[in-house]
Amino acid sequence: MTIATPTALTEPVVRDQDRYLFDVQGFLHLRGAIAEADRLALLDEVTRQEQLEHDDNRWNPASWGGRPDLPTKMVEGAQIRLNGLLRMSPVFDRCIDYPTVCPYLYDFLPNAQLGNAWSISKGKGVGIGGWHSGFPPADYGFRNGRIHTRSVNTVYFLTDNGPDDGCMTVIPGSHKANIQVDTKWGAGLDLPGAVPVIGKAGDVLVFTESLLHTGLANTSGRRRVNLYYNNASPDFRIPGMPSIAFSYNYAMPPHIRARFTERQKQATEWMAFAKTID
Numbered sequence: 525m526t527i528a529t530p531t532a533l534t535e536p537v538v539r540d541q542d543r544y545l546f547d548v549q550g551f552l553h554l555r556g557a558i559a560e561a562d563r564l565a566l567l568d569e570v571t572r573q574e575q576l577e578h579d580d581n582r583w584n585p586a587s588w589g590g591r592p593d594l595p596t597k598m599v600e601g602a603q604i605r606l607n608g609l610l611r612m613s614p615v616f617d618r619c620i621d622y623p624t625v626c627p628y629l630y631d632f633l634p635n636a637q638l639g640n641a642w643s644i645s646k647g648k649g650v651g652i653g654g655w656h657s658g659f660p661p662a663d664y665g666f667r668n669g670r671i672h673t674r675s676v677n678t679v680y681f682l683t684d685n686g687p688d689d690g691c692m693t694v695i696p697g698s699h700k701a702n703i704q705v706d707t708k709w710g711a712g713l714d715l716p717g718a719v720p721v722i723g724k725a726g727d728v729l730v731f732t733e734s735l736l737h738t739g740l741a742n743t744s745g746r747r748r749v750n751l752y753y754n755n756a757s758p759d760f761r762i763p764g765m766p767s768i769a770f771s772y773n774y775a776m777p778p779h780i781r782a783r784f785t786e787r788q789k790q791a792t793e794w795m796a797f798a799k800t801i802d
């Protein structure tokens with residue numbers, strides 16, 4: 525599927541064949557969905573933020589029983605993960621409701637609420653990730669002509685995701701699996717049914733979090749940078765939501781939400797009720 529230019533939010537771009545493909549595979553690969561100027565602005569900002577130190581005390585005071593295992597900046601070898609992107613810079617706001625992506629998001633998950641937004645950069649030597657999914661297949665279904673899923677993740681490829689760059693990998697159809705996977709069957713592409721999502725800078729991967737997924741190793745030495753905006757259904761309570769232990773990463777303090785557009789405020793409505801510090 526190729527998207528040439530960003531489409532207005534109101535245009536009915538989602539076709540039956542898109543719903544069919546998402547339902548059958550558990551994901552859609554939107555090629556060329558990010559406008560080049562946006563991609564460059566996002567990539568520059570991730571690169572800048574990765575070089576900064578981030579003071580977690582401000583967001584995660586020990587007195588609130590925060591999550592030391594989920595700091596803002598996580599560095600493991602040549603991999604850098606930044607959690608809570610929207611706290612860092614308004615440059616990241618645009619992906620809350622990116623015009624070419626949100627018609628699919630809201631079709632598959634009406635009134636989606638944004639959870640965490642994070643980046644992952646990989647360099648040479650980063651190994652294969654572990655297979656995982658956010659929700660079990662029981663949380664995915666198709667009823668009354670509509671997709672029903674607890675969570676939809678949207679992955680913005682800011683650089684090429686080649687097979688040796690550490691690209692995302694999925695098991696198409698695993699969001700409907702009836703047999704529990706045993707990860708001892710194989711790591712990465714060795715797990716039966718694993719397919720690499722090979723993409724270009726500017727592509728977006730939209731998938732149900734009931735789908736098994738992971739990332740491959742980076743052996744090329746080319747920097748691979750993706751952004752992840754994960755969304756939950758409004759009836760789902762983000763785990764531990766009222767507690768800062770989780771809302772630390774997910775919830776934005778009121779002064780950050782104040783700058784959002786109306787559409788972005790709607791997409792983060794639950795945050796208005798979460799315990800946060802300003």
Ligand SMILES: O=C(O)CCC(=O)C(=O)O
Nearest residue numbers: 644690691692738739740
């Ligand atoms: O970055 C990758 O390659 C995989 C990331 C992933 O699966 C995740 O963050 O849940």
